[in-house]
Amino acid sequence: MIPRFKPAIGRAELLATMRSSAGAVPRFERAFARQFGASDGVAFAYGRSALYALCKALALEGAEVIMPAYTCSVVAHAVTLSGNTCRPLRTS
Numbered sequence: 001m002i003p004r005f006k007p008a009i010g011r012a013e014l015l016a017t018m019r020s021s022a023g024a025v026p027r028f029e030r031a032f033a034r035q036f037g038a039s040d041g042v043a044f045a046y047g048r049s050a051l052y053a054l055c056k057a058l059a060l061e062g063a064e065v066i067m068p069a070y071t072c073s074v075v076a077h078a079v080t081l082s083g084n085t086c087r088p089l090r091t092s
Contacts, residue, residue, distance in 0.1 A: 028043055029041035047075075048077060051075065051078035052081055055079065055082035055083075061082065062083060062084065065086055065087065066089050069089060069090050
């Protein structure tokens with residue numbers, strides 16, 4: 001497991017930050033789509049925008065979305081912004 005506040009950064013990672021990344025996102029999207037047999041792949045900068053886009057792409061609106069009671073607040077935010085309501089799933 002990678003420690004949350006002490007990531008292991010080595011020489012390879014430091015050198016990678018200095019390389020040009022021009023065209024990296026489109027290459028990643030194409031490779032991702034190929035890997036999963038899809039015609040397209042779309043990368044998002046934030047999970048919130050990805051979840052919002054997923055709800056919109058699935059035409060999910062006015063639904064009750066069940067999610068863990070203990071989760072990041074942006075999950076509930078994306079669900080609410082997409083016109084749905086959150087319902088926490090409690091295990092106890």
